[in-house]
Amino acid sequence: MKPNYFSIPYVGWMALFVVTPIVMVFVFALTTPTGEFTLRNFSDMGLFLPVFIRSFRLAFLATVVCIVLGYPVAYLLARETTRVQRILFMLIMLPLWMNFLLRTYAWMSILENTGLLNQLLSFLSLPTVRIINTETAVVIGMVYNFLPFMILPIYSVIVKIDKNLIEAAHDLGANTFSVFRKLIAPLSIPGILSGVTMVFVPAVSAFVITQLLGGGMVFLLGDLIEMQFLGTAHNPNVGSAISIVMMLIVIVFVIVMNKFGSGEEKAVGL
Amino acid sequence: MSKELIRLSKCSMAFDGEYVLKDIDLYFKDKEFLTLLGPSGCGKTTTLRIIGGFLKPISGDVYFDGVRINDVPPHKRAVNTIFQKYALFPHLNVFENIAFGLKLQRQNGKKISKTEISERVLEMLDIVSLKGFEKRDVTLLSGGQQQRVAIARALVNRPKVLLLDEPLGALDMRLRKDMQNELKRIQQATGITFIYVTHDQEEALAMSDTIVVMENGEIQQIGTPEDIYNEPKNAFVADFIGESNILDGIMHQDGVVEIFGRKFSCLDGGFAKLEPVDVVIRPEDIDIVDSSAGMLRGTVTSITFRGVLYDIIVDFHGFKWLIQTTELYPVGADIGINIDPDGIHIMKKSSFSGMFGDYSSFSDEYENISDAEFEFEPMEDVERTEDRG
Amino acid sequence: MNKKPGFFGRFYMSIILFFLYAPIFVLIVFSFNSTRSRTVWTGFSLEWYRRLFSDGTILDAFYTTLIVAVLASVIATFIGTVAAVGFFNMRSRWRTPLTQINNIPMMNADIVTGVSLSLLFVSLGTMLSFRLGFGTLLLAHVTFCIPYVVLAIMPKLRQIDRNLVDAACDLGCTWMQAFRKVIIPEIRPGIINGLIIAFTLSIDDFVISYFTAGGNIMTLPMQIFAMTRRRVSPEINALSTILFMSVLILLIIINVRDIKQEEKLRQRTSV
Numbered sequence: 001m002k003p004n005y006f007s008i009p010y011v012g013w014m015a016l017f018v019v020t021p022i023v024m025v026f027v028f029a030l031t032t033p034t035g036e037f038t039l040r041n042f043s044d045m046g047l048f049l050p051v052f053i054r055s056f057r058l059a060f061l062a063t064v065v066c067i068v069l070g071y072p073v074a075y076l077l078a079r080e081t082t083r084v085q086r087i088l089f090m091l092i093m094l095p096l097w098m099n100f101l102l103r104t105y106a107w108m109s110i111l112e113n114t115g116l117l118n119q120l121l122s123f124l125s126l127p128t129v130r131i132i133n134t135e136t137a138v139v140i141g142m143v144y145n146f147l148p149f150m151i152l153p154i155y156s157v158i159v160k161i162d163k164n165l166i167e168a169a170h171d172l173g174a175n176t177f178s179v180f181r182k183l184i185a186p187l188s189i190p191g192i193l194s195g196v197t198m199v200f201v202p203a204v205s206a207f208v209i210t211q212l213l214g215g216g217m218v219f220l221l222g223d224l225i226e227m228q229f230l231g232t233a234h235n236p237n238v239g240s241a242i243s244i245v246m247m248l249i250v251i252v253f254v255i256v257m258n259k260f261g262s263g264e265e266k267a268v269g270l
Numbered sequence: 271m272s273k274e275l276i277r278l279s280k281c282s283m284a285f286d287g288e289y290v291l292k293d294i295d296l297y298f299k300d301k302e303f304l305t306l307l308g309p310s311g312c313g314k315t316t317t318l319r320i321i322g323g324f325l326k327p328i329s330g331d332v333y334f335d336g337v338r339i340n341d342v343p344p345h346k347r348a349v350n351t352i353f354q355k356y357a358l359f360p361h362l363n364v365f366e367n368i369a370f371g372l373k374l375q376r377q378n379g380k381k382i383s384k385t386e387i388s389e390r391v392l393e394m395l396d397i398v399s400l401k402g403f404e405k406r407d408v409t410l411l412s413g414g415q416q417q418r419v420a421i422a423r424a425l426v427n428r429p430k431v432l433l434l435d436e437p438l439g440a441l442d443m444r445l446r447k448d449m450q451n452e453l454k455r456i457q458q459a460t461g462i463t464f465i466y467v468t469h470d471q472e473e474a475l476a477m478s479d480t481i482v483v484m485e486n487g488e489i490q491q492i493g494t495p496e497d498i499y500n501e502p503k504n505a506f507v508a509d510f511i512g513e514s515n516i517l518d519g520i521m522h523q524d525g526v527v528e529i530f531g532r533k534f535s536c537l538d539g540g541f542a543k544l545e546p547v548d549v550v551i552r553p554e555d556i557d558i559v560d561s562s563a564g565m566l567r568g569t570v571t572s573i574t575f576r577g578v579l580y581d582i583i584v585d586f587h588g589f590k591w592l593i594q595t596t597e598l599y600p601v602g603a604d605i606g607i608n609i610d611p612d613g614i615h616i617m618k619k620s621s622f623s624g625m626f627g628d629y630s631s632f633s634d635e636y637e638n639i640s641d642a643e644f645e646f647e648p649m650e651d652v653e654r655t656e657d658r659g
Numbered sequence: 660m661n662k663k664p665g666f667f668g669r670f671y672m673s674i675i676l677f678f679l680y681a682p683i684f685v686l687i688v689f690s691f692n693s694t695r696s697r698t699v700w701t702g703f704s705l706e707w708y709r710r711l712f713s714d715g716t717i718l719d720a721f722y723t724t725l726i727v728a729v730l731a732s733v734i735a736t737f738i739g740t741v742a743a744v745g746f747f748n749m750r751s752r753w754r755t756p757l758t759q760i761n762n763i764p765m766m767n768a769d770i771v772t773g774v775s776l777s778l779l780f781v782s783l784g785t786m787l788s789f790r791l792g793f794g795t796l797l798l799a800h801v802t803f804c805i806p807y808v809v810l811a812i813m814p815k816l817r818q819i820d821r822n823l824v825d826a827a828c829d830l831g832c833t834w835m836q837a838f839r840k841v842i843i844p845e846i847r848p849g850i851i852n853g854l855i856i857a858f859t860l861s862i863d864d865f866v867i868s869y870f871t872a873g874g875n876i877m878t879l880p881m882q883i884f885a886m887t888r889r890r891v892s893p894e895i896n897a898l899s900t901i902l903f904m905s906v907l908i909l910l911i912i913i914n915v916r917d918i919k920q921e922e923k924l925r926q927r928t929s930v
Contacts, residue, residue, distance in 0.1 A: 007745025007757065010738050010805065014760050017802040021775030022763070028778060073675050076664045083918075088672070090910060095679050097906040098686070099863055101883045102899045105891060106682030109689070109697040116685065116698055144678070197766075205768035208865065212887055222770050229774055229870065236778065243771045250768070324825055344828040345836075351829045357822035361844040370840075371830035427830065 028240035041241035048224060048242065055221040056249070058135060059203035062142035063150075066199045067192060069143065070150035074191070075184070077151070078158040089155070092148055104141050104212050111137050111213065133215035141209040142199075149198040157191030158184060193261045197254055204250060221246050273300040275430065275463055276321060281330035283316050283487075290316050292487045293330070298431070298465060303457050305466045305474040308484035309510070314467045317484070318433050321465065322351050345374075350424035351433040355440055356416045358408040364419055365391055365404035371427040394422040397456065414445045421456065431463040438473065450477055471511045475499065483507050504617055508550045509626035515591045516626055519549035519616065527616055530587055532565060536614035548617040553581070553594040555613030564606015570599050583629050590629040683903065690896035697891070707893040708901075714894055720882035721898065723793075724862055727878065731800035732857035738801070739808025739857075740850055744842060746809070747816045764803045765810070772803060773870030780871060791873025799871040800861045807860060808853035815849030816842075 032038045077088055095103065110116045111131045118128040131137045161184060169179045207222025214220075221242065228239025276298040283291040291313045298304055306314035319325040320332060323344035332339050339347065350371070358367050368391045372382050395401055398418035403411075408419060417437060424432055434453075438446045454477050457464045468474055474481050475495045483490045483498060483506075491503040502508035505516050520528045524539025529549055541547060561567050568586040579594045584605065599605055664672070689697055693704035711717060746754050746761075764772050780795040789795075819842065827837035843850070865880035872881065883895055 004745060004748045007742045007749065010742030010745070011757065013738065013802070013805070014757075017776065017779070017798065018760060018763050021772075021779040024778040024782065025771070025775045069675065072668075072671060076668045076672055079664050079668075081663070086914065086918075090914065091676055092679065094907065094910065095683055096863075097859065098683055098899055098903045099865075099880055099883060101865055101880055101887065102686060102895065103682050105883070105887055106686045108887075109685055110682060112698060114698060119698070144682070147675075147679070201766070201768050205770045207770065208884065225770055225774060229777065236774075239774065240778070243774055247768065247771055322825075322829060324828075343833070344825070345831045345833055349829075351826070353822040353826055355820065355822065357820055357826040359823060359826075359841060359844075361847075370827070374831040374836065423830065 025240045025243055028237050029244050031237060033235065033237055041238050042245070044238070045241065045245060051219060051221055051224050052246075052249075054135075054219070055204050055246075058139055058142070058218075058220065059200055059206075062139050062146065062203045063196055063199045065139065065143045066147050066150040067195070070147055070195065071154055071188075071192070074151050074154035074158055074188075075180075077155050085159075092151055096148055100145050101208060101212075104145065104209055107137070107141055107144065108132065108212055111140070132213065133217045135214070135218050137213040138206075138210050138218045138220075141213040142203045142206060145209065146199040146203060149202075150195040153194040153198065154188055154191035157188050161187050189261050193258060196257065200253070201250055205246065274298070275300045275335060276465075277333040278317070278320070278327075279331045279333065281317075281320060281327040281332065283313070283320065283325060283327050290487050291320075291327070294487075294489060296482065296489060296492070298463060299480075300430075301461050301463055302479045303454070303464045303466065303477060304480045304482065305468060305478040306482050306484060307468060307471060307474040307510075308490075309469055312484040313487040314469075314484050315435055316487075318351075318435055318465065318467050321431070322349055322433050323347050348430045349433060350427055350429040350431075352417075352420050352424055352435065352437045354435050354437070356420040356437075358416055358419055358423070360409050362408070363404070364395075364400070364406045364408055364411075367408055367419055368394055368423045368426050370423065375427070390426055391422075394426045397425070397459070398422045398452075413441050414449065417441065417449060418452075421453075425456070425460060425462070429462060431465060432457075434464060434466045436467055436469070438468075438470075446473070453477065475511070483510065485510075501615060502550060502617065504620035504622050505548050505550075505624075505626050506620070506622040508548075508615075508617065509622075513553050513592055513594075514626075515551045515553065515629070517549045517551070517589065518624075519547050521545045521547050521616065525611070527614065530566065530589075534565065534609060534614055535611045536616060537611050538614075538616040541616070541618075546619055548619060548623050550615040550617060551591075551609060551613060553592040555609060556591070556593045557608045557610075558593065558595055558597070558599065559606045559608055561604040561606040563608075565608050567604065567606050570601050570603045570605060573598070573601060592629045686896050687900045687903070690893055690900045692893060695890070695893060697893070707897040710892075711894040711897045714892075716877075717879075717882060717894055717898060720877045720879045723876060724879040727793075727797055727800055728858050728861040730797055731804055731861045732854050734797075735801045735804035735857045736808050736850060736854045739805045739853060740812055740843075740846070742805070743809045743812040743816060743846075744838065747813070758809075761806050761809055763806075765806045769803075769864075769866040770870075773799070773867040776802065776867065777870040790875075791871060792876055793872075796868060796872040796876060796878070799867050800864065803864070803867055804857035804860055807856045808850075811853035811856055812846055812849040815846040819845050 029041050030037060030039070032040075073092070077085060077092075080088060108115070112118070113128070113130060113132060115132070117131070121128050131140070165183060166179055169183050174182065204220075205222045205225075206220060207226050210216075210218050210220050210223055225239050225242055225246075227233045228235050228242065274297050278294050278296045281291060281294045281296075282289065290311070294313075294317065296317070306317055308314050316325060320327050323339070323342060323346075326340060334342075334347070334349075359370065362370065369387050372387045372390060375382055391404070392401075395403060398421050400415065400418050400422070403415070403419075408416060411419065420437070437453075438449050441449060450473060453464070453466075466474075466477065475498075478495055480492065481495055481498050482492050485506050491498060491507045493501070498507065498511055502511060502514075508514045508516055517529050521541040521544065522528060522533065523543065524541075525535055525537065527534050527536050527538075527547065527549060558564075566586050568584040568591070570582050571585050571590065572583045574581040576594075579596050580598060582593050582595060582599060584591050584593055584607075593607070688700070690707055691703050691705070692700060693702040693706065742761075746757060749757070776795075776799045777791070780791055780798075784790055784795075823841050823845065824837050827841045828834065832840060863880065864878075865884060868878045868881055869884070872878065877885070879898075883891070886892065886895060
């Protein structure tokens with residue numbers, strides 16, 4: 001048996017379980033429930049425009065917050081000694097081992113109107129806040145769940161930056177801030193880009209977080225799709241069309257971002 | 271050493287349409303130490319990999335003991351290989367590495383017994399002077415020790431032929447010299463045919479029974495080390511093996527050659543009357559005499575001390591010669607030279623004529639030669655990634 | 660890096676860690692609460708742990724999750740390992756498009772993967788008369804796990820000295836023997852990594868299971884989701900506390916062992 005035949009079983013598997021399902025999504029999107037060809041599933045998409053806008057707006061917001069919170073963590077982490085790095089890295093990844101439904105559910109207890117946060121605030125005689133069932137709660141849930149996926153790729157890029165480069169930069173008279181601005185920041189762009197992909201895609205399609213922390217008040221694309229397949233609306237054809245439009249927007253977004261990113265890299269001479 | 275063991279007949283090899291071996295005809299005798307010598311990309315490693323069975327020639331045949339083996343896979347050939355950088359299995363210890371091949375062998379359908387494996391491995395460890403190293407982690411051994419393990423791993427299978435692909439390339443100068451002697455000793459003790467690939471001409475001269483000089487995918491010359499050194503076939507061989515002054519000459523008759531308008535007597539013959547030829551004069555074959563008494567007169571332009579002797583560059587009519595001498599002549603001195611008839615070697619003109627032999631850029635050339643020892647072979651790396659497909 | 664983080668750096672790091680662990684801490688604390696409340700502490704009890712071990716629905720869901728995770732990770736690791744080696748030995752003309760297809764389930768939103776698989780299973784089901792259930796759930800899990808296994812193994816394959824395989828063949832191995840005796844041991848860390856990743860992904864997955872499991876079978880995450888729509892019993896807190904603690908202990912053991920091994924190696928090489 002020649003080694004290049006090794007992949008044949010998996011190629012078959014992919015054809016059946018990766019390619020065919022995607023083809024089926026397209027077939028469903030272009031047909032009526034009775035199986036006739038139609039473009040209505042797409043032409044009626046305007047109906048859901050507010051949901052699209054809300055989903056992409058919240059996902060964008062969550063991604064930006066993840067970069068702002070996550071980048072310093074990755075940077076600080078990379079400056080620790082190897083041993084501390086290992087421990088901290090584990091600490092950051094460990095929460096992922098608890099089911100994300102439960103972690104999100106725990107935020108309910110914290111953010112509820114009579115929840116732990118407000119208990120703490122009233123204990124300190126501060127005014128209480130109403131967060132649960134708002135967009136804020138949903139964004140908090142997204143940031144909480146996806147933050148490690150932003151830290152991880154940025155960290156792995158920064159930690160690989162050649163120490164000699166940094167020393168050389170210091171040697172040439174750069175202070176810590178300019179080393180960061182001229183060297184580390186541009187070199188970490190690929191990490192940010194993959195982090196953005198890893199956060200944005202699940203955020204834009206989230207539906208559990210919205211149902212738990214949004215309480216049905218914040219209705220996003222994920223909820224819409226779920227409703228078409230398993231929920232009350234039940235119309236897989238419309239659901240397929242929504243999925244396709246959502247993924248196409250995401251793909252275009254990722255491609256544009258990577259183009260922009262590689263342009264940046266070229267600008268710093270890499 | 272008598273019988274013919276392996277024969278390559280009209281073997282060609284090409285990667286992506288680019289020929290790296292062109293119609294090679296070559297045979298290997300039993301029990302001989304044969305070296306394939308040439309610069310990077312000359313086709314020597316490709317030749318070795320064809321014999322090992324890792325590459326199939328695109329045309330031509332490979333015979334082993336008279337049987338065509340083009341389609342025999344590596345694991346069925348009575349040939350073992352020492353790879354560049356040794357290729358020891360990092361997950362196995364020294365003993366397990368050496369026993370690897372034995373554990374796979376079947377004699378009349380039966381496995382080799384554990385005690386026999388253990389005996390043969392220990393015996394082998396003794397031969398390569400690594401007694402007591404059985405349990406060691408191969409990744410923690412020094413380069414020389416890893417080399418010995420690789421040799422033991424190959425030889426323990428009692429192959430008819432051992433292929434060695436630049437085995438000493440990664441070792442430092444001193445260790446290299448030791449291992450050269452060691453390899454020669456092992457070859458003589460075991461009586462196995464060694465086919466050795468190197469770009470180091472000193473190594474080739476010191477170890478081989480037969481040297482095959484290759485360049486551009488073609489064999490330039492086959493012969494004993496003495497033949498190759500004393501009677502190079504063309505300017506490439508003359509230049510690649512040792513130092514040489516290669517000059518244009520005209521053959522007047524058997525035994526008489528004209529260089530720089532002067533006639534010299536030599537021992538070679540068989541050329542047409544007034545045929546242009548390449549003339550090789552080794553730097554150590556030139557006698558320095560008083561400038562009035564010499565056959566040629568020149569000026570010393572530079573001196574390099576080499577320990578036992580001096581390399582001096584002498585300008586004769588604008589052509590720079592390298593001469594080796596034990597006496598010191600200062601820069602600017604006028605000297606004369608004499609050359610004995612047996613110090614002059616005449617070669618037919620070839621496609622390499624005019625490319626080598628002038629020492630006007632002497633120091634550069636010396637650097638190139640020493641660099642070559644540490645140079646990887648980019649050409650042959652390409653081959654390795656290509657044979658994946 | 661050049662300088663270790665100062666006070667503000669450490670302070671910031673602590674705040675982020677607090678943010679990451681606060682909900683987990685809350686979950687664990689309230690697993691010991693004596694009443695059902697998830698926000699008011701009423702006293703310590705082990706009541707929920709006791710009830711957990713007699714609650715058939717939760718335990719059933721837990722077993723289903725575990726069985727699917729074990730089967731899916733083992734099958735995915737097997738297929739993924741063989742596939743990765745195959746990909747690696749391919750010409751790049753074929754390898755590049757195939758790896759891109761391999762990446763689709765990783766890049767795609769989970770919900771789209773889940774939805775598309777459910778369309779396939781439902782359609783195949785009507786043709787071949789089977790229904791969504793354990794089989795479709797397992798197939799879906801294997802499908803989304805394989806790409807991660809391939810991803811974990813590829814870099815290890817790239818690290819192998821190509822001559823090692825040649826050396827094994829030279830010493831008498833057929834290609835299959837070389838695969839078993841040389842390639843597998845060399846890429847073993849990658850295989851184990853892939854197995855662990857596949858197992859955790861499978862155990863944690865909710866979205867894809869939700870669309871492919873049908874109505875008769877529930878994994879633990881699905882069970883949790885169903886409960887959150889009503890009111891979650893602290894039994895779930897108790898179960899997740901147990902799981903989290905097991906993982907924590909496991910990770911500590913692995914890391915302590917790694918550190919010890921590294922120190923041993925350092926001592927050995929410095930001698």
